[in-house]
Amino acid sequence: MSKRKRMKKSIAPAMVLILAALSAAGCSTAGKSGGGDAAQGGGNGPVTVKVFKTHMGKGTIPDNNNAHVKYVAEKTGVQYALSTSPPGADPTENINVMIASGELPDIMRPIGGVEQTLIQQGGALALDDLLPKYAPNVWKSIPKEAWDVVRTASPDGKIYYIPKVYMIPERVPMIRKDWMDKLNLSIPKTKDEYVTLLKAFKDQDPNGNGKADEIPTLGREFGTWMDHLFAMYGVAMWEGKPEWDIYEGKIQYAGTSKNMKAAIGFMRELYSQKLLDNETFLNKGDVWQAKINNNLVGNWYHLPASLKDKVDAMRKTAPNAYVTALALPKVDGFNGFITQKSIGEAEWLIPKASEKLAPYSLKLLDFFYDPANEDFVRFGVEGLQHEVVNGKKKLLPQTEDKPLALDMQNFTTKESMDKRLDQLYPEDQAKMVKDIFEVGTKDARRIAGDGMPSSVYEGFPDIQSHKLFQEYLAKIIIGEWPIEKFDEFVDKWNKSGGDAVTKRVQEWYDKVQKYSKQ
Structure with missing residues (x-):
C-alpha cells in the first residue's frame, strides 16, 4: 500500500470550519506544545513536538517514559508526542475535524488533499529557508525534481510540504x-x-x-x-x-x-x-x-x-x-x-500556527533521514521493536497492547529496499522479492501526472x-x-x-x- 490512501471525500465541506480554526488558532498550538522555556530554546529539557501520523498499524500511543521516545529526545532534544486516527475512523474525516476544532499538531501527515486547503488558505508554513538549515539530510536526500513538483502545488511556487519519494515501482x-x-x-x-x-x-x-x-x-x-x-x-x-x-x-x-x-x-x-x-x-x-x-x-x-x-x-x-x-x-x-508514482505526494506538513516550533519539528524529521540513525529507525529498541536471534536483529510483530514507534522517513531507493529486505526477510524470500522488483522495474514508468495536486x-x-x-x-x-x-x-x-x-x-x-x- 499501500501511498496508497484514498481520497474518499471532498475536502470542500470542511473548508469553512478549517478556515475559522486557522484564523482563531494563531500560534496557540506552538505555545501549548513547547516544554516551557525549552520551546524558545531556554534549555529546560527536551521540546515537545506533537506529531500526527495516519496508518500507524496496531499498538498504543507511547508516553514520555517510552524508551523509543526517550532515545529520540536524547539524540535530538525533541520529545515527540504521537497521535493517530482512531481505529476504524476515516483518516480524511479525522484530520479535517482535528483542524476544524483548532487542535493542530506541530507536524502532520496530510491526507485526502487537505494540504491543498491549508496551502491555499494560508494555513501551511513555507519551508524553503527552514529545510536547509534545520533538516539538511531531508533537503539533500530528496531530488530536485521532487521539490520542483512540490512547488507546483502552491500558487507562489514555494515548498509547503515534504514529499514522499519512492524511486522503485511500489506495485507489481x-x-x-x-x-x-x-x-x-x-x-x-x-x-x-x-x-x-x-x-x-x-x-x-x-x-x-x-x-x-x-x-x-x-x-x-x-x-x-x-x-x-x-x-x-x-x-x-x-x-x-x-x-x-x-x-x-x-x-x-x-x-x-x-x-x-x-x-x-x-x-x-x-x-x-x-x-x-x-x-x-x-x-x-x-x-x-x-x-x-x-x-x-x-x-x-x-x-x-x-x-x-x-x-x-x-x-x-x-x-x-x-x-x-x-x-x-x-x-x-x-x-x-x-x-x-515516485514523487510529489505530500508526506509531512507544518501548520502555520506551529511556526515557532518548526525548527524542532524539522530537527525531529531530520533524525529519521540521517544515515547515521538508519539502524535505529529500522529496528527501534530491543525488547520493544526487535529481538536479537542468533546475533541478528528481528522485528517483533505489532500487537494491540504494545506502544507504537514513530518513523517519519518515506524515502525509498533500490539500494535502501535491498538492504531492508536483507535485514528483515529470510534469505530465500529476500531473493524472491528482489527478483520481483527487478522485473517490475523493467516494466514500470513514471506517469506524466506524478505529483499532481488534488x-x-x-x-x-x-x-x-x-x-x-x-x-x-x-x-x-x-x-x-x-x-x-x-x-x-x-x-x-x-x-x-x-x-x-x-x-x-x-x-x-x-x-x-x-x-x-x-
Whole structure:
C-alpha cells in the first residue's frame, strides 16, 4: 500500500470550519506544545513536538517514559508526542475535524488533499529557508525534481510540504511460480498466452486440493487492485483509479482513453469465462487477502515489499509456495507499462500556527533521514521493536497492547529496499522479492501526472472520486451493460466537469515543465 490512501471525500465541506480554526488558532498550538522555556530554546529539557501520523498499524500511543521516545529526545532534544486516527475512523474525516476544532499538531501527515486547503488558505508554513538549515539530510536526500513538483502545488511556487519519494515501482503483478512449474507453464509473453495460462490455472488444479476452486486472477471492490489488467493496455492506474498521462500527444485522464476502453473489453471477456474472479466487485480487502493467503489465487497485483506475510501464510498448507513477477504480456497495438508514482505526494506538513516550533519539528524529521540513525529507525529498541536471534536483529510483530514507534522517513531507493529486505526477510524470500522488483522495474514508468495536486479537482468532487468511472467499469465488465456504453461514460465525464479539470491539469503540467528546465 499501500501511498496508497484514498481520497474518499471532498475536502470542500470542511473548508469553512478549517478556515475559522486557522484564523482563531494563531500560534496557540506552538505555545501549548513547547516544554516551557525549552520551546524558545531556554534549555529546560527536551521540546515537545506533537506529531500526527495516519496508518500507524496496531499498538498504543507511547508516553514520555517510552524508551523509543526517550532515545529520540536524547539524540535530538525533541520529545515527540504521537497521535493517530482512531481505529476504524476515516483518516480524511479525522484530520479535517482535528483542524476544524483548532487542535493542530506541530507536524502532520496530510491526507485526502487537505494540504491543498491549508496551502491555499494560508494555513501551511513555507519551508524553503527552514529545510536547509534545520533538516539538511531531508533537503539533500530528496531530488530536485521532487521539490520542483512540490512547488507546483502552491500558487507562489514555494515548498509547503515534504514529499514522499519512492524511486522503485511500489506495485507489481505477481504470479504463483509453483503453480506454473506444476503445469509446465512459463511466463506468458502475449495476451493470448496469458489467457491460456489463466485457463490452465482454472481447469488443471494447480494447488492440488482436488476442488477445482482456483481463482486465476482477481481484484477488489470498485475494481481496485487489478491494475495489471489495465497495465497491459498502457493505462495509467493507481489502485484501480485512473491517473493522468500522455495520450494522443497530450496529458489526459486515462479513464476516458481508447486504451481504457480496450482494457475494459478484455476484462469483460475474462469475467465471462470466469478467469477473472466473479466476486471481484464484492471482494473487500480482508476477503481478497484471505483468498491469496489460502492458496486460491494464481495471479494478483500488490506490493512486493509486503509479500512476506502472504508467503508465510501460503506455506502453512503449500510448503513449496513461491511467487514471482509477471512481466507484462504484450498486447498488439498497445505499449503496456506499470504505473509508477515516485514523487510529489505530500508526506509531512507544518501548520502555520506551529511556526515557532518548526525548527524542532524539522530537527525531529531530520533524525529519521540521517544515515547515521538508519539502524535505529529500522529496528527501534530491543525488547520493544526487535529481538536479537542468533546475533541478528528481528522485528517483533505489532500487537494491540504494545506502544507504537514513530518513523517519519518515506524515502525509498533500490539500494535502501535491498538492504531492508536483507535485514528483515529470510534469505530465500529476500531473493524472491528482489527478483520481483527487478522485473517490475523493467516494466514500470513514471506517469506524466506524478505529483499532481488534488486542487485540480476543486468544485468537481464526483470527478475526483472516480464514482462515474467505477459505475461504468463494473457494469460493463460483469455484462450488465455492453462495451458501447463506454462512449456514453466519456461524454458524461466531459460534460460533468472533465473538460474543466483537464484544462487545469494541462496548466499544472506546463508548470512542471517550466520548473524542470530551471
